[in-house]
Amino acid sequence: MAKRGMLIVLSGPSGVGKGTVRKAIFDQKTNDFQYSISMTTRKPRPGEVDGVDYFFVSTEEFEKRIQNGGMLEYAKYVDNYYGTPLDYVEETLNSGKDVFLEIEVNGAMQVRAKCPDGVFVFLTPPDLIELKQRLISRGTDDMDVINKRIAKAVGEIKMMQNYDYAVVNDVVANAVEKIKDVIRSERLRVTRVMPDYIGMLGENN
Ligand SMILES: Nc1nc2c(ncn2[C@@H]2O[C@H](COP(=O)(O)OP(=O)(O)O)[C@@H](O)[C@H]2O)c(=O)[nH]1
Numbered sequence: 001m002a003k004r005g006m007l008i009v010l011s012g013p014s015g016v017g018k019g020t021v022r023k024a025i026f027d028q029k030t031n032d033f034q035y036s037i038s039m040t041t042r043k044p045r046p047g048e049v050d051g052v053d054y055f056f057v058s059t060e061e062f063e064k065r066i067q068n069g070g071m072l073e074y075a076k077y078v079d080n081y082y083g084t085p086l087d088y089v090e091e092t093l094n095s096g097k098d099v100f101l102e103i104e105v106n107g108a109m110q111v112r113a114k115c116p117d118g119v120f121v122f123l124t125p126p127d128l129i130e131l132k133q134r135l136i137s138r139g140t141d142d143m144d145v146i147n148k149r150i151a152k153a154v155g156e157i158k159m160m161q162n163y164d165y166a167v168v169n170d171v172v173a174n175a176v177e178k179i180k181d182v183i184r185s186e187r188l189r190v191t192r193v194m195p196d197y198i199g200m201l202g203e204n205n
């Protein structure tokens with residue numbers, strides 16, 4: 001049987017640059033790990049493609065999936081559902097390939113409980129002033145919402161201790177390289193590469 005793949009989870013506070021860093025990783029097109037496309041009830045933005053950026057579905061469809069146990073994790077974020085369809089992750093890991101998730105912090109903790117052998121990477125801002133600056137420059141929120149997000153980020157940053165690695169998103173290219181280094185070194189860990197010698201010998205030996 002093929003060795004099960006490794007689950008890599010990238011998370012961090014809102015506005016830290018998760019989406020930007022993830023896109024930079026997958027733009028390289030040389031990765032030997034698979035991106036799990038999330039499902040959401042938020043409306044597509046101009047240029048976004050169903051089945052590429054997200055699977056865009058109705059609230060009814062999303063809630064039906066939750067009830068049927070079809071989500072590995074999900075969270076409500078700014079009035080919309082976001083979640084990871086379970087079947088793609090299971091099938092890909094079972095085929096021996098590694099899977100990469102980019103999700104917000106509540107979802108990441110659900111995955112941690114279900115898949116403790118996953119690799120959890122927390123993306124941090126260089127500091128809170130820079131985080132605020134990034135939220136302002138993104139231009140998607142007014143000052144009131146930005147201040148609420150910063151207050152929330154302080155709590156979210158405290159969650160860092162539940163992760164295996166912290167990567168500072170100072171310059172996107174540096175963060176990309178550090179995350180790829182983590183993946184490379186995790187693959188070399190003895191507990192991941194050790195062949196199943198006992199299984200090979202059979203039960204009677
Ligand atoms: N829990 C969870 N969060 C997700 C998932 N997909 C995306 N997110 C997070 O949802 C948040 C909002 O994403 P999006 O609407 O694309 O906006 P943006 O990334 O802030 O521009 C981001 O923090 C994403 O990391 C998912 O499958 N599960």
Ligand SMILES: Nc1ncnc2c1ncn2[C@@H]1O[C@H](COP(=O)(O)OP(=O)(O)O)[C@@H](O)[C@H]1O
Nearest residue numbers: 014015016017018019020134138169170171172
């Ligand atoms: N390393 C970086 N340096 C400067 N700006 C960045 C960096 N990473 C991301 N940004 C900017 O910060 C804003 C938030 O990034 P985004 O990827 O939407 O965050 P998240 O997905 O974590 O909410 C965007 O305007 C993005 O262009």
